[in-house]
Amino acid sequence: MHRIASRAVLAAILGLSLVASACGSSGGGSPSRGQVTIGAQSFSENATLAYIYGGALKDDGYTVSYRLNLGTRAVVAPALERGDISLYPGYTASDLEFYDQKKGLATQDARTNARLLNTYLPRGLKALTPSPATDENAFVVTGETAARYHLKTVSDLKPIADQLVFGGPPDCPGRGDCLGGLERTYGLHFKAFRALDLGGPATVGALQHGDIQVALLFSTDGTIAANHWTVLQDDEHIVAADDVVPIVRTAAVGSEAQRVLDRVSARLTTADLTAMNAQTDIAKRDPQDVAADWLRRHGYKAS
Numbered sequence: 001m002h003r004i005a006s007r008a009v010l011a012a013i014l015g016l017s018l019v020a021s022a023c024g025s026s027g028g029g030s031p032s033r034g035q036v037t038i039g040a041q042s043f044s045e046n047a048t049l050a051y052i053y054g055g056a057l058k059d060d061g062y063t064v065s066y067r068l069n070l071g072t073r074a075v076v077a078p079a080l081e082r083g084d085i086s087l088y089p090g091y092t093a094s095d096l097e098f099y100d101q102k103k104g105l106a107t108q109d110a111r112t113n114a115r116l117l118n119t120y121l122p123r124g125l126k127a128l129t130p131s132p133a134t135d136e137n138a139f140v141v142t143g144e145t146a147a148r149y150h151l152k153t154v155s156d157l158k159p160i161a162d163q164l165v166f167g168g169p170p171d172c173p174g175r176g177d178c179l180g181g182l183e184r185t186y187g188l189h190f191k192a193f194r195a196l197d198l199g200g201p202a203t204v205g206a207l208q209h210g211d212i213q214v215a216l217l218f219s220t221d222g223t224i225a226a227n228h229w230t231v232l233q234d235d236e237h238i239v240a241a242d243d244v245v246p247i248v249r250t251a252a253v254g255s256e257a258q259r260v261l262d263r264v265s266a267r268l269t270t271a272d273l274t275a276m277n278a279q280t281d282i283a284k285r286d287p288q289d290v291a292a293d294w295l296r297r298h299g300y301k302a303s
Contacts, residue, residue, distance in 0.1 A: 033061040036253060039076055039085030040068045043200070044280040044287050045135065045220065045273060049089035051291030053246060056264045057257060059300045073098045081122055086252035087261075092117060092130050093177075093240035095247065104176050106240030110134065114245050126250050128258055130243040131265035133273050137177050137239045138219040139232045145213055146230035153235040154186055157214065161188040167212035169198040178216055181238035190214070220270060222278030244268060267298055 036057055040050040047068050054064040067085055070076050077098065079085045092113035093106035099120040106113050110130040117127045139154050146152075149160050157164070172178035173193065182188045194211065196202040199218040207215040208227065217224060224231060246261045253261070272294065279285045292302035 031061075032063040034252070034254070034257065035063045035065070036087055036257065037065045037067060037085045039070050039079055039088040040066070041073065041076055041088075042069045042071050043198075045218075045277050046089055047287040048276050048280060048291050048294075049244060049268075051288045052268070052294055053087065053089060053261055053264055055291060055295045055302055056260055056300055059295070060257075060260045062257060062260075080125060080247065080249060083249060083252070086249045087246055090127065090245050090247040091135060091242045092127075092245050093136070093242040095127070095245070096120065096240075102175075106177075106242075108237060108241050110241040110243035110245075113241055113243075117245075117247075121247070124249055124251060126248055126258075128246045128248065129262045129265055130245040131268045132243065133265075133268035133270050134241060134243045135218050135220045135270070135273055136242040138217050138221070138224070139182075139234065140207065140215045140217045140224060140229050141213060141232065142207060143228045143230060146232075151230065151232060153233040154182070154188075155235050156232070157188055158186065161190050164190055164213040165192045165194055165211070166190040166214045166216075167194040167196045167203050167206050168216035170195040172216060177239045181236075185236050185238050220273040220277050222274060222280075222282050225274070226278065226282055244273075 036054070038050045038054045040046040050066060050068060054066060058064045067079070070079060070085075073095070076085070076088055080088060092110045096106050096113050096117040097104075099117060105116055114127045114130045121127060141151055149156070151157065166179060166182070168178055172180075172195070174180040176184075179193060194206065196206055196212075199216065199221060203212075203215050203217060204221075204223050206212045207229070219231065223229075244265065246265065248258065248261070276290045276294065279290045280287050295302040
């Protein structure tokens with residue numbers, strides 16, 4: 001009887017061990033606090049931000065996986081609603097414009113934009129506290145063009161716009177923060193508009209080669225400083241505050257995880273985004289490695 005009882009005890013202990021090992025872990029053998037799948041759009045800054053937020057969650061005990069290069073918001077948003085992903089790094093004005101179907105509600109205040117965004121997000125989704133890090137539309141000219149025409153502000157383009165070609169994304173015409181706003185608010189009428197990509201290599205290349213003279217790029221694009229280009233001041237304020245803001249499924253990203261994400265957002269700066277974009281887009285470093293550097297500098301365990 002004693003030998004049988006001992007075997008029963010051993011079996012019970014083994015069963016408990018198996019149950020414990022079946023619970024997910026985030027590394028180091030410790031139990032996971034939950035599973036979070038992070039998505040990203042198809043540009044390097046968004047991938048770097050995904051790895052930064054994911055690294056912080058992993059450091060706090062969550063199991064993290066990634067689905068990067070998903071494409072535009074038209075792909076990312078349904079993936080978030082379906083639960084294919086549980087988080088993605090959004091932007092206050094751009095996501096508000098997407099979810100409110102371009103009603104033009106975005107303001108110069110990121111917190112207002114995030115509050116409005118939450119009124120349009122589908123049930124179960126939430127925009128968290130915006131970061132001070134912002135990546136907005138920027139109207140860019142080469143240093144040579146700026147010097148030749150004495151350009152500092154967008155308004156300075158008015159006397160010469162009909163001599164210049166403007167390049168931007170295909171949806172730029174009609175948009176209040178792009179060609180539509182330049183025409184309606186600034187009264188600019190360019191010689192021509194060239195539909196290119198969304199602040200990507202096609203637009204950069206066209207500006208470098210003189211195929212366009214004014215480009216719509218992202219304000220944190222590392223190629224701007226590398227080429228000594230000039231960002232024209234938006235003196236009529238047609239570009240809204242587009243600060244980084246995680247958008248989450250609350251069923252998968254609860255209050256504790258949200259606090260982790262808010263702490264990361266509070267530490268991110270626009271200078272960080274610009275420097276990290278230079279690393280990925282000019283030095284051609286992997287976004288995961290660039291994110292790991294940021295995490296280590298801010299006291300997280302990057303792996």
